[in-house]
Amino acid sequence: xxGSGEADSRLEMLTVFxxxxxxxxxxxxxxxxxxxxxxxLLEQAAGLDKLCQSRTLGEFTPMLEMELGYRYxxxxxxxEKENPASAGEYMTKAEQIFCSLGWRDCSRARLRTAxxxxxxxxxxxxxxxxxx
Amino acid sequence: MRKKKSIAWAVVAVCGxxxxxxxxxxxxxxxxxxxxxxxxxxxxxxVERFALTQYFHADAEHARDALKSSxxxxxxxxxxxxxxxxxxxxxxxxxxxxAMLERQAGNAQAAQEYLEQSKKWFxxxxxxxxxxxxxxxxxxxxxxxxxRKYYAPSTVQDRxxxxxxxxxG
Numbered sequence: 001x002x003g004s005g006e007a008d009s010r011l012e013m014l015t016v017f018x019x020x021x022x023x024x025x026x027x028x029x030x031x032x033x034x035x036x037x038x039x040x041l042l043e044q045a046a047g048l049d050k051l052c053q054s055r056t057l058g059e060f061t062p063m064l065e066m067e068l069g070y071r072y073x074x075x076x077x078x079x080e081k082e083n084p085a086s087a088g089e090y091m092t093k094a095e096q097i098f099c100s101l102g103w104r105d106c107s108r109a110r111l112r113t114a115x116x117x118x119x120x121x122x123x124x125x126x127x128x129x130x131x132x
Numbered sequence: 133m134r135k136k137k138s139i140a141w142a143v144v145a146v147c148g149x150x151x152x153x154x155x156x157x158x159x160x161x162x163x164x165x166x167x168x169x170x171x172x173x174x175x176x177x178x179v180e181r182f183a184l185t186q187y188f189h190a191d192a193e194h195a196r197d198a199l200k201s202s203x204x205x206x207x208x209x210x211x212x213x214x215x216x217x218x219x220x221x222x223x224x225x226x227x228x229x230x231a232m233l234e235r236q237a238g239n240a241q242a243a244q245e246y247l248e249q250s251k252k253w254f255x256x257x258x259x260x261x262x263x264x265x266x267x268x269x270x271x272x273x274x275x276x277x278x279x280r281k282y283y284a285p286s287t288v289q290d291r292x293x294x295x296x297x298x299x300x301g
Contacts (some may be wrong), residue, residue: 009203010209014205015209018175018179019175019213021178024174057165058203060205062182062186062194062197062198062201063182066182066186100253101186101194102186102191102193104189104190105189107241114185114189121282
């Protein structure tokens with residue numbers, strides 16, 4: 001396969017991933033059961049982690065890494081009251097990811113604000129019945 | 133007589149399966165097409181969100197990479213019809229941010245090239261008239277002010293040019 005063919009194939013794979021990811025985010029936003037949400041987030045994080053490690057998507061990998069970082073940050077917010085130790089571990093993973101993405105401020109406070117903003121945005125669109 | 137009946141049933145069965153298969157394939161194709169059309173704006177929206185998140189939060193190098201890969205992906209969506217305007221605006225917006233980024237880095241030529249790309253995609257998105265640099269910059273400025281409320285309500289440096297100033301110089 002030539003370079004252009006590989007790039008096309010990566011774009012196609014990424015499009016398929018983004019389509020599934022949009023559905024996952026929409027389902028997450030409409031889930032009120034914390035146990036169910038935690039289970040989903042962990043499954044999604046495991047899948048994303050595997051995909052990131054494989055570097056199959058080449059230059060588009062940072063898009064997946066950001067999704068993975070947000071999943072860990074959301075897990076941290078979910079666990080912070082009942083299981084602060086695991087919340088701390090998730091937040092550390094999120095910090096590492098966002099720092100590797102070049103964020104100028106990847107402190108816990110910044111990640112918390114960014115994640116809460118994103119979740120509120122996703123919830124609004126989920127409530128309206130669509131992602132966008 | 134019995135043989136003729138058997139042949140007739142076999143023909144009917146084959147035709148029935150054939151028609152059923154063709155109808156099924158047609159319906160599946162239509163559903164796939166519909167789902168593809170529906171997902172393009174959603175995908176475009178996610179890609180733009182990634183690019184703008186990086187634009188507001190990351191250092192220049194990472195922000196540039198994110199904007200460039202997002203522009204490539206958005207262009208590859210080859211949106212048509214009703215979604216063309218929506219996706220076209222997203223591509224124009226991403227190129228506009230690249231122009232801002234390069235302007236801030238002092239790369240006037242690259243900034244101007246991205247500004248031209250932004251104009252091209254605003255037109256492809258359905259705005260059929262020529263733009264001056266200042267008009268496009270004003271559109272990008274308004275969009276950036278709106279986006280800041282969502283992406284970075286209380287943070288980070290300003291990449292906006294002075295109001296009314298073109299990229300050159």
